[in-house]
Amino acid sequence: MSLKTGDEYVESIKSLGLKANLMGQKTGNLPENPLVEPSIRAVAATYDCAHHAETKPLFRVRSTISGEEINRFTHLHQSTEDLMNKVIMQRYCGNVTACCFQRCVGLDAANAVFSVTYECDREHGTDYHQRFRDYWSRIQLEDLVVDGAMTDPKGDRGKRPKDQTDPDLFLRVVERKPDGVVVRGAKFHQTGMLNSHEIIVMPTLNMRSGEEDWAICFAIPANAQGIRFIYGRQTSDTRKLEGLKLDVGNPTFGGQEVMTVFEDVFVPEERIFLNGEVNHSGLLVERFAAYHRQSYGGCKVGVGDVLIGAAALIARMNGVEKASHIRDKIVEMIHLNETMYACGIACSARGHQTLAGNYEIDMLLANVCKLNVTRFPYELARLATDIAGGLLGTMPSAKDLEDDVVGPYIKKYLAAADGVDVVDRMKVMRLIENLVAGAGSVAYLIESMHGAGPPMAQRIMIARQADLESKINLVKEILKID
Ligand SMILES: Cc1cc2nc3c(=O)[nH]c(=O)nc-3n(C[C@H](O)[C@H](O)[C@H](O)COP(=O)(O)OP(=O)(O)OC[C@H]3O[C@@H](n4cnc5c(N)ncnc54)[C@H](O)[C@@H]3O)c2cc1C
Structure with a gap:
């Protein structure tokens, strides 16, 4: 079954x-x-x-x-x-x-x-x-x-x-x-x-x-x-x-x-x-949220890979692939994406067994993971928008592409780097649009902000988990302060 x-x-x-x-x-x-x-x-x-x-x-x-x-x-x-x-x-x-x-x-x-x-x-x-x-x-x-x-x-x-x-x-x-x-x-x-x-x-x-x-x-x-x-x-x-x-x-x-x-x-x-x-309701909220904050270090990163690929492909199609600032922006996107992944992996690697026997992630690192997710996909989206160009928001519809009169104009004027099929270029533009401003942005951006709780919820947990006093004690120890 x-x-x-x-x-x-x-x-x-x-x-x-x-x-x-x-x-x-x-x-x-x-x-x-x-x-x-x-x-x-x-x-x-x-x-x-x-x-x-x-x-x-x-x-x-x-x-x-x-x-x-x-x-x-x-x-x-x-x-x-x-x-x-x-x-x-x-x-x-x-x-x-x-x-x-x-x-x-x-x-x-x-x-x-x-x-x-x-x-x-x-x-x-x-x-x-x-x-x-x-x-x-x-x-x-x-x-x-x-x-x-x-x-x-x-x-x-x-x-x-x-x-x-x-x-x-x-x-x-x-x-x-x-x-x-x-x-x-x-x-x-x-x-x-x-x-x-x-x-x-x-x-x-x-x-x-x-x-x-x-x-x-x-x-x-x-x-x-x-x-x-x-x-x-x-x-x-x-x-x-x-x-x-x-x-x-x-x-x-x-x-x-x-x-x-x-x-x-x-x-x-x-x-x-x-x-x-009532005393176990808070524990349930905290644990569910932490597992879900770990999740975003995987799912949003997977979608981020696609967005990075689409940004690199549209740069190639537009003929700017080799420009140093474009290459640097792609590297920045990869860096942000892998940072989120690193947090997802880290909170997992530092997990521990619960009293019930299943494993739970490291709470502090899971919250750090999600707090990054409330920001980095937005920056990835900004960089992809920069790389793709304004056509991302102004491109004619596929119906006009099929029109006998204006279709040929679209094909003529949407041409970019030699050998690139215009319809393929439009497809990549639309995929980026989907993620940064279309239906896909609900999950890629708005859910990155609010899913498993808004940024303040993670900040509260980080403050609670970070054991600030132990850090102060480090200083006291080094400086021999009582
Ligand atoms: C795409 C998407 C998918 C989701 N999927 C699920 C799901 O499958 N299951 C599920 O249960 N939930 C899901 N959520 C809900 C998500 O967990 C909530 O959106 C999130 O917890 C924020 O709650 P809210 O939307 O009511 O916003 P609010 O709680 O209204 O937050 C808005 C702002 O107000 C602030 N705020 C809220 N309350 C206070 C307060 N008391 N004091 C001070 N500031 C405050 C917040 O910090 C935030 O800045 C999803 C959300 C989205 C966007």
């Missing part, structure tokens, strides 16, 4: 029969909708990689729960090597899809929930950990995609959940039953939500005493009753409806974010992994 192919995965999502509000219409058959299809193809690539001879060894791993061979995207990390392989795998997926392939968030949620439930049980005598093991074993064996849902709407950012005018602005328990709970609220910006079989919901904040109803973590099937999906727009998304692959930029793959509303959804007891233990 495990290790689905991409096609088998797509069929399994179709069988869920999910519907979403999309551009004003309640829409079914989402995997075949032109706005959604590129995103499901990107997830399908993570399945196919587990079947290709050259990538199989990286994408396949043995489950420590069942002993079966599973996809690494469902793995509970067992060593620092596993943590590093995760980052290497993510970079590879970014290389292949040039977009967000949407499968890391569930993996990061699982590794966090695995260790936090263990520690919660030890303190509170609960039995969440065994429940989660049973649940996750099924996810591994059926090779499912799980959406990691942390971000609440949050309302007035200056107020606690219980002090909001509308208490539903943070997802909460509204009713407790003998066999489960009823929850209400919403989760925003959900990556790959409609390409997921399951959802793991986590609190978004470190909850405090009196906020027990908001300290809830659970898993629910994506097609459970009471869940409503509202599809997020992306820049230039309607180009996907025009049937002109050239104008889309990334002709095959894309990302997806969804607003997800929980309208009194019943969650059975066996799917609840935290329920009012």
Whole structure:
């Protein structure tokens, strides 16, 4: 049953029969909708990689729960090597899809929930950990995609959940039953939500005493009753409806974010992994965020490789490849990209075993990794824009290229270096445009800023983890100050 192919995965999502509000219409058959299809193809690539001879060894791993061979995207990390392989795998997926392939968030949620439930049980005598093991074993064996849902709407950012005018602005328990709970609220910006079989919901904040109803973590099937999906727009998304692959930029793959509303959804007891233990909610937020901050040292780097390649290729096509400042700008792009990768690898290499047995990254280095990611892709995008030229923002459409009258003018005047096909040049321009200002920039830029928390969240963690006092003591020791 495990290790689905991409096609088998797509069929399994179709069988869920999910519907979403999309551009004003309640829409079914989402995997075949032109706005959604590129995103499901990107997830399908993570399945196919587990079947290709050259990538199989990286994408396949043995489950420590069942002993079966599973996809690494469902793995509970067992060593620092596993943590590093995760980052290497993510970079590879970014290389292949040039977009967000949407499968890391569930993996990061699982590794966090695995260790936090263990520690919660030890303190509170609960039995969440065994429940989660049973649940996750099924996810591994059926090779499912799980959406990691942390971000609440949050309302007035200056107020606690219980002090909001509308208490539903943070997802909460509204009713407790003998066999489960009823929850209400919403989760925003959900990556790959409609390409997921399951959802793991986590609190978004470190909850405090009196906020027990908001300290809830659970898993629910994506097609459970009471869940409503509202599809997020992306820049230039309607180009996907025009049937002109050239104008889309990334002709095959894309990302997806969804607003997800929980309208009194019943969650059975066996799917609840935290329920009012406020002191473990912060730990869960911190761990999930750290794993996800590590993830960006792989996925964004993989997409960065494509952007660097596109910048170098367009420089060649434009005839400026050998100019010293262009070469230097490409080197700068590589330097920034590899710095992010180095952080992703470093926080993995310096990881450690949790009490539950799985491996966790180094918190400080994972936060340094993500803080770099909030800046470097923007600089990569700026340099690519510089190198590509203004045509990046002004190029005529593929439809005009086909026009009998103006098409020949486009071909004549978009000619650049000898021997370069004009349409190929347009394709590279559009791919760069996609990443720096089009649909792909949602994941490459805006998600780099906000995904796994905005820069301030990383700064807070860095300040907390850096042990400044020990650095002061170094000085005192050197200078013999008491
Ligand atoms: C493309 C994309 C994909 C994403 N995918 C997922 C996903 O799959 N799952 C998921 O759970 N989340 C996801 N996120 C959500 C992401 O984690 C949030 O966007 C992020 O945590 C920021 O929250 P926010 O968007 O509500 O912004 P805000 O919290 O409103 O932040 C905006 C600014 O306000 C500041 N701020 C906020 N609160 C305070 C405060 N109390 N005091 C002082 N300053 C404050 C912040 O530092 C920031 O500068 C995704 C986001 C994006 C953009």
